Amino acid sequence: xxxxxxxxxxxxxxxxxxxxxxxxxxxxxxxxxxxxxxxxxxxxxxxxxxxxxxxxxxxxxxxxxxxxxxxxxxxxxxxxxxxxxxxxxxxxxxxxxxxxxxxxxxxxxxxxxx
Amino acid sequence: xxxxxxxxxxxxxxxxxxxxxxxxxxxxxxxxxxxxxxxxxxxxxxxxxxxxxxxxxxxxxxxxxxxxxxxxxxxxxxxxxxxxxxxxxxxxxxxxxxxxxxxxxxxxx
Numbered sequence: 001x002x003x004x005x006x007x008x009x010x011x012x013x014x015x016x017x018x019x020x021x022x023x024x025x026x027x028x029x030x031x032x033x034x035x036x037x038x039x040x041x042x043x044x045x046x047x048x049x050x051x052x053x054x055x056x057x058x059x060x061x062x063x064x065x066x067x068x069x070x071x072x073x074x075x076x077x078x079x080x081x082x083x084x085x086x087x088x089x090x091x092x093x094x095x096x097x098x099x100x101x102x103x104x105x106x107x108x109x110x111x112x113x114x
Numbered sequence: 115x116x117x118x119x120x121x122x123x124x125x126x127x128x129x130x131x132x133x134x135x136x137x138x139x140x141x142x143x144x145x146x147x148x149x150x151x152x153x154x155x156x157x158x159x160x161x162x163x164x165x166x167x168x169x170x171x172x173x174x175x176x177x178x179x180x181x182x183x184x185x186x187x188x189x190x191x192x193x194x195x196x197x198x199x200x201x202x203x204x205x206x207x208x209x210x211x212x213x214x215x216x217x218x219x220x221x222x223x
Contacts, residue, residue: 039160039214046214046215047160049212049213060211062211063211096159096160101162101165102171104159104161105159106158
């Protein structure tokens with residue numbers, strides 16, 4: 001069974017870059033016929049799709065975040081990563097990684113504050 | 115900007131049946147939107163229930179079913195259990211981009 005685990009700093013300063021990594025076990029980010037997603041949930045709000053990357057490396061991003069988002073693969077470590085630049089308090093959220101939409105990580109809270 | 119709309123809250127009695135819906139600001143929801151449904155309880159990650167309108171995952175209880183109803187995607191719970199109290203999210207595909215609905219808080223009372 002596929003398992004995913006998010007990791008990264010829980011506190012990021014405004015205007016800096018948020019960086020998170022998702023480690024995958026029980027599956028392969030390079031050979032699964034699937035894609036790998038990032039989703040977030042700000043406090044008191046609903047889920048928001050951030051973007052995804054296919055195993056071949058092509059990406060799709062939420063148009064509202066596209067100018068600030070980069071998702072990449074590290075096949076040697078069986079991981080994929082999220083970078084979100086120029087963060088503000090509005091980017092405070094629980095961030096989830098997922099395989100497509102079926103298997104999800106437990107989520108990690110990232111707070112943007114000085 | 116595309117908006118996906120769900121009922122903010124619904125209440126159902128144990129053993130009852132309830133239908134949650136998911137509407138698109140672009141018009142009628144069809145199978146081409148590949149509707150997904152998720153259940154989320156406080157402090158937990160979302161759990162996938164339904165994909166491609168009505169397909170169940172291996173772990174999805176039989177009492178959950180997905181369909182298209184009146185131009186919307188729908189999730190029906192039949193024989194509701196107390197443990198079904200949760201927030202339910204729908205997700206629609208817009209040709210390369212996914213959009214979540216605002217979520218429905220289901221109370222079992």
